[in-house]
Amino acid sequence: MIQFKLVLLGDSSVGKSSIVTRFVKDQFDINKESTIGAAFLSQTIKLLDSETNDEVAVKFEIWDTAGQERYKSLAPMYYRNSNAAIVVYDITDANSLSKAVKWVNELKEKLGDDNDCVISLIGNKLDLINEDETKRAISRREGEEFAIENGLYFHEVSAKENIGIKDIFQEIGESLYNQHKEKKLKNATTISRNGGNSNVELNRPSTNDATSCCS
Structure with missing residues (x-):
């Protein structure tokens, strides 16, 4: 089993916790309190190696961060050393995408x-748009364009109706697994060139201890 650290970022009430709860427990709580x-949380998915046809287990260690302003300063403690990040916005809130953009920019700046x-x-609350298209405040094209320009994956989903949730994590898992294979191959090549010695690190530290994840 391969483990990866994943963090969710975004402002309050965009549905980060709902997305994670749907993925991990297949549940949705309309009255869920703010984080x-x-x-x-943690969850394991199965992938198929396209080269060997072997089934691979990938475990996500997930940090669902609070979106309220008073907790924003804590975010770097959780996203440091992350293998993956999901940045969420609300497609029914006109200001939500611009806030997500700030999260992406901060993440890229701090990680290097x-x-x-x-x-x-991720644009969440697609179920509200399916009920009433006039509730859409951010077009799909806006989100897609920013994602393409910045090399991000992009999806519009509904945690409530379980639309597209599995696809998010499956896509991330496949990308991380491919990275892992590339590093493993590079490591093997380095060992061969160095006569059997190598210090290449395949994965970042992974833990459910918030204090030690930042060391």
């Missing part, structure tokens, strides 16, 4: 240009 600080963190931009 305080951060919540930790040479970081290989996989980032997915």
Whole structure:
């Protein structure tokens, strides 16, 4: 089993916790309270290696961060050393995408240009648009264009109706697994060239301890 650290970012009430709860527990709580600080969850998915046809288990260690302003300063403690990040916005809130853009920019700035963190931009609450198209405040094209320009994955989903949730994590898992294979191959090549010695690290530290994840 391969483990990866994944963090969810975004402002309050965009549905981060609902997305994670749907993915991990296949549940939706319309009265779910706001996250305080951060919540930790884990879930394992199965992938198929396209080259060997072997089934691979990928475990996500997930940090669901609070979106309220008073907790924003804590976010770097959770996204540091992350293998992947999901940045969520509300497609029915006209200001929500611009806030998500700030999260993406902060993440990229703090992690650095040479970081290989996989980032997915997610527009949530698609169910509200399916009920009434006039509720859409952010077009799909706006989200897609920003994602393309910044090398992000992009999806519009509904945590409530379980639309597209599995696709987010499946896509991220496949991308991380491919990165893992590339690093493993590079490591093997380095070992061969160095006569059997190598210090290449395949994965970042992975833990459910919020204090040690930042060391």
